Amino acid sequence: MKLIKAYLRNTMLQDSLNSLAKLSVEHKIAENLDFSSLIKNFAYKKARKITF
Numbered sequence: 001m002k003l004i005k006a007y008l009r010n011t012m013l014q015d016s017l018n019s020l021a022k023l024s025v026e027h028k029i030a031e032n033l034d035f036s037s038l039i040k041n042f043a044y045k046k047a048r049k050i051t052f
Contacts, residue, residue: 023030
């Protein structure tokens with residue numbers, strides 16, 4: 001169990017570092033992002049409510 005937990009922590013850390021590295025490389029694109037529309041779009045897609 002300890003090995004599995006350690007592996008999961010390491011892979012999560014590696015994924016986070018990869019994402020941060022991509023943001024660092026593409027910082028000009030990241031500066032122009034409209035975060036409010038991205039958050040709204042993400043929330044809309046992840047909404048678990050079903051409208052009838």
